[in-house]
Amino acid sequence: MSWIDAARQRLRDLIAGDRADRELNEEIAHHIDLETTRQIRDGLDPAAARAMAYVRFGNPTLISDAARAERGSHLMEGSVQDLSWALRSLRKNPGFTALALVTLVLGIGACTVAFSVFNTVLLRPLPYRDADRLVLIRERNSKGDLRPPSFPNFASWREQTRSFSGVAAAMSPYSRTVSASGDAEPERLPSLEVTRSFFSTLGVTPAIGREFTDAEQAPGRPRAAMVSYDFWRNRMGARRPLGVIRLGDTRTLVVGVLPPGFKFLQPADVYLPHEGNAGTIRSSHNYQVVARLKSGATLTAARAEMSALSRSLYATYGTETEAIDTDVRPLRDFMVANYRNLLSTVFGAATLVLLIACTNLVSAQLARGWHREREIVVRAALGASRARIARQLVIESSVLVAIGTIVAILGASGAITAIRIVGGSLVPRLSELSLDGRVLEFAIGIALATAVVVGVYPAVRLARRDAGQVLRAGRGGVSVRSSVWRALIGFEVALAVMLVIGSALLVRTLRNILSAETGFDSHGIVTAAITPQESDAARFDEVVGALRAIPGVEGVAFTSNLPLQWGNWSGPVRRPSDPKDRDWPAMAGFRVVSPEYFAVLRQPILRGRSFAASDRPGAPGVAIITPGIAEKLWPGQDPIGKTIATNYLFNDWLTVVGVVAEASNWSMPHGTQNEIYVPLAQREANIGQQIIALLRTDGRPDAVMGATRKRLRDIIPHSPAQIGTVDERIAKSAADRRFGMLALTAFGVIAIVLAAVGIYGVMWYIVSTRTHEIGIRMALGATTARVQRDVLSSAAAMAATGIVVGLAGGAYAARYLRASLYGVSQLDPRAYLFGAAVTLSVAILAAYFPAWHSSRVDPMEAIRDT
């Protein structure tokens, strides 16, 4: 006996009732012997006598099953029997079992993965202490737009509010040159400047050390920094004491290490005190303000207080501030607001997939039930109660669902890891994705619901069968009414159509965003962001020369801000005639660029000229503006030669020398705004501030990126460059839609596959119940093609009902996608047509094999065989 047999025997012995089984088998064997003896006595030869004994006895397997069922004297014993009956029955039908398992794994797996994303991003609390007490405060301007606050406004709020136990701010993050120790390679790493009590307001305690002291926050402060846990572990070698790091040329004392995984909105490696060099302009927008509600304070009360406060500030400072009101909302809402609709849609899509899976299983059980009716009826005739039979069928489905759920959870945990790695940068908080207890509970919950749905209806239906009806119906059993099939197939086709429409809409959206008019030609532009140190200033010309000399580079320009980069400057613009303290006539973004900028980005100059070498320090200040500013300030006049001023960063008057076309500098796909460009040469070199080289390549950015990195390292080793492309940034700006598109497309494909499997199964069932009828028709002269066409058209007819319902359902559900769509209507006829066409083709394709099979029926056999 092999060890497998031994183990199997052991297992069987463990199952209650095994001894009784053996006794019953012995009884039956004895019975057959006695009956054989009698038949021999009655004159049959031994072989015929034994055969007759079996005929008179009936099917021993069914009899022992029925006897076993009767023996189920208490619940547990009965359940164990039912379980082994279910396992045997599943093993006997490997085809059905495999198909059902695949369906279940896809359905439950898809739903579990979608829920884990939903749970992580939208439901799980933020990783701060009492995170639901944290709010984010923004300014609301007279146009109703929400903007990040200015430092002076933040400082006023911090002094005057009573609703919060803490109010703190962080600047927009930017990258700095950092060396973990005196001799370590410098790197460009994201840094974040924060105000007093920033970490204590968030409820974050440093893993090592402490938060900045007020002395470190004061102007002329001693240099101090905090670092991320990863930076401390990987770059600083997890050293104690923390010691000193170099920021650019400056030695800085590390006073604390943040806990592992900490981040505020965006990850950063180095945190610095900000109060000492805080902004002073009330109308600039560079801060994120976070506050913690005092215990007992409500959000409503805090909102009222902040609104009143901003009104009084507006009364005091007038147009110096743009904030006529504030927006106070829970921090989590702010972080995930853009994703709520999209992720709900994705979750909804997964639910539809699960419903399709359930529908498939119900129809598979019904179709299979037809083959099993006789077995079930015999069991009933032998005295098994209907409840007992129904219970066994439910247990069989439950076993199937349980196995499917285990596989689905394993698969989901793999998918979750993959999504965390791939999608971590696409959607906020997705990097925290994990299979936690809540997700497991959810998976088990939907598994139970699935077991009920797919188990109970077929079980009740089958157990209710009348024995006489089934036995009289002969081999064919009693067929399920066609209206039931139409409903089941229609239902799953409708769901599949909805999913295909959703993914088609998002695919179009993504394509529209990526091909949207940006106002500049981003293709093949390589970017290199550097933060020059004092020691580098003299080598700037050398840098320019080296970059121009890289093979494949057609032009080099410099700018203060990358297109689509967060943290652009903006401020009000005025004419000489506008009084300084009155409403500003226009707002504009502000960029410092080199003369080649417009040529390199291929941004057309509409009037006047681009910057030239003559626009040098000492020469009259010049500016190039976008048409919107000209419209606002000098409607109907030629803006060339006019003068403007902005109060942001400088106060001198600038002469407009050109008008350049608007570009999506702020965000994709519709982030154009008024913009003022000033020449790089006329601005003081800002040591320690980032400058970005834009390299127009001949279309092969990869080679240029490598060469750029190497050249820059040779010339300015202390200021490592951050190399990328503009196309990359454009792709990233559509990341949320890309995520939604990928998810909906994946679910759409699963839905189509499941619907195809369902249609295939049902058509197969229908064809096999109609073999007799088809045989007669063929005997009467119906052609093969005719029979096939009938089967295909009945499949198409069933699908058509579903498609109509699906189109209506899609139009309803697409409302939830509206906010995520771009350049395509939620009722885009092409998407709906596509959904209908794909589903109909798949339905016909799925019915093709059953149709072909039906036409291969041999009329003689089909008629005889009933």
Added chain:
Amino acid sequence: MDRSGDLLPGTFDMLVLKAVSLGEMHGWGIAERIERLSDGACAVQQGAVYPVLQRLLRRGWVVAQWKVSDNHRRARFYHLTASGRRQLADEINWWRRSIAGVDRVLSAEPREA
């Protein structure tokens, strides 16, 4: 109309109970008794007695015991318990009343309706 084995529900249980009451017997013997005593009218598949016997065992109306049979093989013999005897009396009573009722209906004349 083929009616072989087409018994009223519950009838077969009663027949098995009765067959056991005639003397301790094994499964084959019970099936054979029913067949012989009914002149083949109640010939069902012989195996059907086993699930019924399990049910009767569970309800405590019969008990089973392994013994050596006439052909010197081990066989399980069933015999009636006291509660089985009462149950059989009840069932016979129920059966007689049902049959009498059915018979009255079947022999009714038009004027009685």
